[in-house]
């Protein structure tokens with residue numbers, strides 16, 4: 001899969017709202033999309049199949065985090081869905097990540113990309129230190145999780161765009177950085193703490209930017225998507 005793309009987070013509560021959002025795009029324009037917990041829990045795997053059948057690449061964002069055996073078996077189930085990317089929490093440890101990779105690999109040897117969430121983009125330095133009790137600075141923490149993910153055979157990490165360059169430098173150019181926390185200069189940050197514009201993200205080593213509300217809540221979502229693509233490519 002060629003890296004560098006804009007992924008739209010389809011954070012909608014129903015299939016109807018999701019499809020009417022996608023229907024705003026012209027027939028030939030098929031953005032890479034992310035299906036997360038809200039839509040998946042509401043509609044189940046069929047909505048994944050339906051959106052795939054419409055020609056979209058899909059990042060299935062369920063952020064698995066459990067004991068290795070449970071994650072392995074859940075990944076084996078997810079591998080039957082024809083998605084392009086899935087994720088888990090690196091905090092589940094290297095043993096869990098290796099088990100996930102095993103479970104995700106289909107009998108024919110193929111599998112979706114497997115990406116590890118490092119530290120959520122809604123976590124700031126104070127929460128890292130005071131609530132998670134991690135004394136290591138954010139960038140070093142993210143890098144350490146990224147190294148564990150790389151050593152476990154994963155394809156990349158979810159991190160904020162602020163850490164993407166460091167991860168690429170230390171884990172290799174082919175190790176993917178998938179970065180939410182994307183905001184236009186005139187967007188509300190909301191609950192996101194570690195943020196960057198699409199333009200700066202494009203210059204900071206991000207392979208994929210994940211953009212939700214700045215596109216889905218825009219007055220003209222198609223124009224907002226195209227603006228993100230244009231700014232990201234620079």
Ligand SMILES: O=C(O)c1cc(=O)[nH]c(=O)n1[C@@H]1O[C@H](COP(=O)(O)O)[C@@H](O)[C@H]1O
Pocket residue numbers: 009011036061063087117119120121122158159180181182192210211212213214
């Ligand atoms: O794994 C993710 O996709 C993810 C990880 C992370 O650290 N931060 C983060 O925001 N996300 C997801 O990325 C999307 C960002 O949405 P907006 O904040 O609306 O742009 C949401 O669907 C989040 O669930």
